[in-house]
Amino acid sequence: MRVLLVVLVCVVGLEGAKKPKLTNNEYEAFVGATDEAIIMDDPVAIKARKMSKLLKRQDVVANCRYLLFKAYKNYTDAKSSCRNLEWPFTHKGVDLASVNSEAENKEIRILLQLAHGVKQVGKLYNRDNWVWVGLEKTLNNKVLLAKDERGPENYNASEWQWLDGTHPKYTKWMRDMPDQGYKKKYDDFQNHVMVNKRGRWDDTFPEIEAPYACNYCGKYIVVAEHVTWFHARAACESYGLTMAIVNSMAENIELGWAANITFGPDPEHRRWNNTNWIWLGTEEIMDAEEHGTGEWIHHDGSELGWNPVWDRKLQPDNRVAKRGEQKVVAFSRLNQKWDDSFTWRKRPFACMCPHRSCHFPE
Numbered sequence: 001m002r003v004l005l006v007v008l009v010c011v012v013g014l015e016g017a018k019k020p021k022l023t024n025n026e027y028e029a030f031v032g033a034t035d036e037a038i039i040m041d042d043p044v045a046i047k048a049r050k051m052s053k054l055l056k057r058q059d060v061v062a063n064c065r066y067l068l069f070k071a072y073k074n075y076t077d078a079k080s081s082c083r084n085l086e087w088p089f090t091h092k093g094v095d096l097a098s099v100n101s102e103a104e105n106k107e108i109r110i111l112l113q114l115a116h117g118v119k120q121v122g123k124l125y126n127r128d129n130w131v132w133v134g135l136e137k138t139l140n141n142k143v144l145l146a147k148d149e150r151g152p153e154n155y156n157a158s159e160w161q162w163l164d165g166t167h168p169k170y171t172k173w174m175r176d177m178p179d180q181g182y183k184k185k186y187d188d189f190q191n192h193v194m195v196n197k198r199g200r201w202d203d204t205f206p207e208i209e210a211p212y213a214c215n216y217c218g219k220y221i222v223v224a225e226h227v228t229w230f231h232a233r234a235a236c237e238s239y240g241l242t243m244a245i246v247n248s249m250a251e252n253i254e255l256g257w258a259a260n261i262t263f264g265p266d267p268e269h270r271r272w273n274n275t276n277w278i279w280l281g282t283e284e285i286m287d288a289e290e291h292g293t294g295e296w297i298h299h300d301g302s303e304l305g306w307n308p309v310w311d312r313k314l315q316p317d318n319r320v321a322k323r324g325e326q327k328v329v330a331f332s333r334l335n336q337k338w339d340d341s342f343t344w345r346k347r348p349f350a351c352m353c354p355h356r357s358c359h360f361p362e
Contacts, residue, residue, distance in 0.1 A: 058224050060261055061115040064241075064353035065107045066097050067216045067261065068115050068131060075192045078132045078212035079163065085214060085261070096134030097213035098162040099195070100169050108133065108213060109199040115211065120197060130194040130202075132212035134163040137191035137203065141180070144189075150179040171201060178203035219251065220244050220258040221351045222278060229328045229341075232279045232349030233299055243281030244350035245298045247305035252336055255280075255350060259333040262348070277330040277339065279349035284316070284327040284340065292318040292325055308338045316340035 055061050061068045073081060082096050099105050112131055121128040139159040148154070152173040160168050172195075181190045183205060190203040194210060227235065236243045246252050259278055270276075281299040284292045296304045296316075310316060311332055318340065319326045326340040330347060341347075 055114050055223065055225075056117075058262065061111060062216055062218070062221045062258075062261070063107055063111050063114065064218075064221070064355075065104065065216060066111050067094075067214045068111045068211055069214070070115055070211050072127060072209035073132075073212055074209050075132055075206035078210075079134065081212065082134075082214035094215045094217075095163045096132060097215055098134055098164060098166075100162075102170065102172075105170070105172055105195070105199045108195045109197060111213060112195075112197045112211075116197075118197075124196070127208075127210045129197050130210050131196075132210055133193055133195055135168060135193040135201075136161055136163075137178070137180070141191040142189055143180075144182055145180045151176045172199055174200045174202050177201065218254065218258055219353055220255050221353065222255075222259045222262040222348060223351065224262055224275075224348050226274060226346040226348060227279075228346055229279050229343040229349075232347075233281060235349070236281075236351035239351060241351040241353060243279070243299050244352045245281050245300070245302070246308070246331070249306070252308065252331075255331060256333060256336040258350070259331075259348075263333065271334065274345060274347045276334050277332055277341070277347050279347050280329045280331050280338075281352070282329040284318075284325075286325075286327060290324060292316075292327055296329070309336075311335070311337040311339040 059070050061070070067085075069078075069081065079096050082094050085094050097108065099108055108131065112129070116128045120126075137159055138161050141159070145154075152171070152175075155171065155173065155178060157167045157169075157171075162168065174196075178193075179190065180203060182188070183190075186205050186207045188205055188207065190205055192204060192206045193201055194204055194208075195201055195213075221241065223232075223235070233243045244255065246255055255278075263275070282296055282304060283299060285295040285297060287293055298304065315338070316326065321342060323342065323344060326342050328341055328343050330339050330341045330345075331337075331350070332339065
């Protein structure tokens with residue numbers, strides 16, 4: 001509360017009197033509300049801070065609304081990459097991210113924090129502080145703008161389109177943006193949009209290579225870090241998610257798709273290498289002597305609602321070791337089948353979003 005009061009006092013001061021012009025870094029630090037105290041007070045950002053520690057080595061990072069690819073691509077290649085990510089059910093691409101509300105803009109900001117940490121990386125325009133989204137200027141986009149035609153106050157939504165053809169309903173431009181600058185190197189104008197870690201938007205050249213975000217209507221987030229089953233369950237909960245529950249063949253297929261997004265479609269290890277097996281939130285009911293009963297439930301106590309395909313005819317086999325029986329489920333990203341396993345093995349894991357953030361494209 002103390003921090004918020006200070007911010008409010010600063011706002012009144014800025015409105016009431018002329019101040020020296022701030023640099024972009026100073027301006028962004030003020031309007032972006034990203035100093036450490038405010039970030040720590042934001043419960044979503046706290047979860048991003050926790051989750052980012054396990055995602056540093058992943059090339060693809062997901063939250064419940066978007067996917068971020070750390071590979072640098074220009075706008076055209078980024079758009080093609082997203083469209084090549086076919087949904088398992090609709091067989092349509094997912095497109096570069098669209099942002100239509102403050103909540104969705106916050107999700108983009110959190111995604112960047114998950115990928116590259118909460119703090120700004122180097123200078124403001126370091127590429128790891130920015131991500132491509134699917135907004136283009138489609139009218140009056142090849143002319144130099146006069147100074148009084150630039151900035152948020154002169155922005156005209158009817159001249160801009162998301163890739164689905166709709167005009168923006170929401171924007172959050174940096175100061176003096178969009179400015180539609182021209183660069184001889186590209187022989188082009190700034191008419192495509194990136195978003196930074198503070199949620200601020202800037203128009204820039206489509207030739208620039210940067211990370212990019214795709215729309216994601218998925219249910220599962222697969223984390224590549226190897227941990228034990230109990231660590232995986234606790235980690236999902238600490239992010240504000242739950243450990244993955246799979247209750248149908250359709251969900252099983254979707255989890256396989258999510259796993260391929262994280263790891264790529266081609267396995268690089270032998271069949272039983274731990275990287276090929278992903279922890280699910282399903283476990284066997286044990287009797288008083290800690291022996292398996294053959295009944296399986298999910299970690300939240302709900303019943304297993306379908307008959308999954310186990311990896312081999314004799315699975316689950318409840319193999320016993322000195323530290324106990326195999327009593328939890330691992331999912332094979334090779335063939336999308338299940339296997340019972342020991343809780344102490346360290347493997348990737350899948351978390352589950354509390355609900356879908358959008359609908360599958362029709």
